[in-house]
Amino acid sequence: MKQIERRSDCPISLSLDIFGDKWTLLILRDFIFFDNRHFNELVTIEKISTNILADRLNRLLENDIVKKEVDRNNKSSYLYSLTEKGIDLIPIVIEIYKWGANNIDGNNANSEFKNEVNSNFNKVTSEIVDRIKTTHNNGYK
Amino acid sequence: MKQIERRSDCPISLSLDIFGDKWTLLILRDFIFFDNRHFNELVTIEKISTNILADRLNRLLENDIVKKEVDRNNKSSYLYSLTEKGIDLIPIVIEIYKWGANNIDGNNANSEFKNEVNSNFNKVTSEIVDRIKTTHNNGYK
DNA sequence: AATAGTGCTTGCGAATTACAAGTGCAAATA
DNA sequence: TATTTGCACTTGTAATTCGCAAGCACTATT
Numbered sequence: 001m002k003q004i005e006r007r008s009d010c011p012i013s014l015s016l017d018i019f020g021d022k023w024t025l026l027i028l029r030d031f032i033f034f035d036n037r038h039f040n041e042l043v044t045i046e047k048i049s050t051n052i053l054a055d056r057l058n059r060l061l062e063n064d065i066v067k068k069e070v071d072r073n074n075k076s077s078y079l080y081s082l083t084e085k086g087i088d089l090i091p092i093v094i095e096i097y098k099w100g101a102n103n104i105d106g107n108n109a110n111s112e113f114k115n116e117v118n119s120n121f122n123k124v125t126s127e128i129v130d131r132i133k134t135t136h137n138n139g140y141k
Numbered sequence: 142m143k144q145i146e147r148r149s150d151c152p153i154s155l156s157l158d159i160f161g162d163k164w165t166l167l168i169l170r171d172f173i174f175f176d177n178r179h180f181n182e183l184v185t186i187e188k189i190s191t192n193i194l195a196d197r198l199n200r201l202l203e204n205d206i207v208k209k210e211v212d213r214n215n216k217s218s219y220l221y222s223l224t225e226k227g228i229d230l231i232p233i234v235i236e237i238y239k240w241g242a243n244n245i246d247g248n249n250a251n252s253e254f255k256n257e258v259n260s261n262f263n264k265v266t267s268e269i270v271d272r273i274k275t276t277h278n279n280g281y282k
Numbered sequence: 283a284a285t286a287g288t289g290c291t292t293g294c295g296a297a298t299t300a301c302a303a304g305t306g307c308a309a310a311t312a
Numbered sequence: 313t314a315t316t317t318g319c320a321c322t323t324g325t326a327a328t329t330c331g332c333a334a335g336c337a338c339t340a341t342t
Binding site: 179180181191192195217218219 | 288
């Protein structure tokens, strides 16, 4: 894995140095919407290659956005969880969901959830944040 | 320019197919925060290559996120503007600004603006949206 | 007619990606 | 005990994309 060099000190540029690629935020989506937290779950959904998934998970670990621990229910497996810094990314992911649901033809957004996101963004987001906080804080799924 | 193939119908995946890369949202940032709307302005800030900038602007045009017209103040130059769909991306960009300002060491966020974004996100965002709407709707800078 | 400005396009070496296959280790099964 | 299975990667390789430098086409100015 190669660390991308800092292009400038702008907060947006620095953020995109970390997650500005095709896959990183999709991994976050899997955490948030599908509760996929094991390597072999994450590898399935949009058929990311294993080397890319490994690279992105390492980058997220290095940037303290996810943490990794042995799964207490299956000790030969690792469980990945969002840190506080990772949980802080949830509003970005939901804003992207909202934009895609409203602006891209042929998307498969659930219409009830889409309406909720459009009319009660803050409520929806904080409910998801609360749920993730409780499930990801104790290394337990 | 090659169109990225659709990985799935998920709104987030579809959105990232359009702007999930290192540069696209930075171009949007230049529109929003610096009011850079000409090719030779956009090319300067984080030293993007001209072929990449041309490619990304074309992708944004194809996806109806920006529009392009002859600059009425300089007829040998083109003026790029955000469409409604592009203006709809502003909350995403500001969420990313917020995350970077709060979570990345050494970022150069303006502390007053950062506080404003943290405490009055919706107000800050809608003010920026209103400003962009008036300046980008009439092909005039 | 010559120069400058603007918005690209082209060529090419370097870096990154996707796909397939293989590895190392722990736990379950025979 | 030996073997298989599952999990989390790593490695190899070909294809794609990127970044840098240079060049090109068009318009406006001198």
